[in-house]
Amino acid sequence: MTKLVVGAVALVVAVQAFAFTQLERELVLTATGAxxxxxxxxxxxxxxxxxxxxxxxxxxxxxxxxxxxxxRTETLIAWAESSRADWDRRLRPMLARQFELAGGHRKAKDPNVYQMTGRMVFGDELWQWVDPQNISRTGGREPGPGREVLHDILVRLAKL
Structure with a gap:
């Protein structure tokens, strides 16, 4: 960088010295500007x-x-705030799958251990919204749990 600045100053001085020897003012100004x-x-x-x-x-x-x-996040929040049927159809399977992956306990391996681990991680209040067995057959008109419940579940999943 310093070499570039020194070279630029030397070039301007050399061009001015050459232009002064020619004694033409227009040439001095043009050459120095260039x-x-x-x-x-x-x-x-x-x-x-x-x-x-x-x-x-x-x-x-x-x-x-x-x-x-x-x-995708806005869609998940909209599903959480709509009906229980949307929660059961769209969010519950995704949350249960994420719980299996994060916790390392597969439901197919031992359902009792899976249930107990879910209750320990989420508590009874939140586990009912993650548990894949807790699907409501008549939940089309019931409201979904909402954004806060989804947030709490995702925070607990992140801690696993």
Whole structure:
């Protein structure tokens, strides 16, 4: 960086010295301006890296992934705040699967251990909303548990 600045100053001084020997004022001004522009362009090129089109592509992919995640999260919250049937159909299987993966206890292996672990992790209040066996056959008109319950369940899953 220092070499670039010293070189730019030397170039401007050399151009001015040459232009003064010619004794033409327009030439002095034009030559000095041109040398200064070249020096500033070199400095800018050195300080501001070129943008790679692939970097923009990566940014677009990250933005698209963030939009997909946000849309999915908004959908999950909407299901949590709608009816019990939506909760049972859409959220309960996903939460139960995440519990099996996070806890390492498979329901098919030992249902009693699975139930006891679920009650220990979530407590009786939250376990009723995760337990895959607690599906309501007439829950179409009942309200879902809501955003707060979903949040509490996800926090407890994250702690596993």
């Amino acid at each position: 040398a200064l522009v070249v020096a500033l362009l070199a400095l800018r090129r050195r300080l501001v890296p070129n943008r790679d089109p692939e970097d923009e592509h990566v940014g677009d992919e990250a933005d698209a992934a963030l939009r997909r995640w946000r849309g």
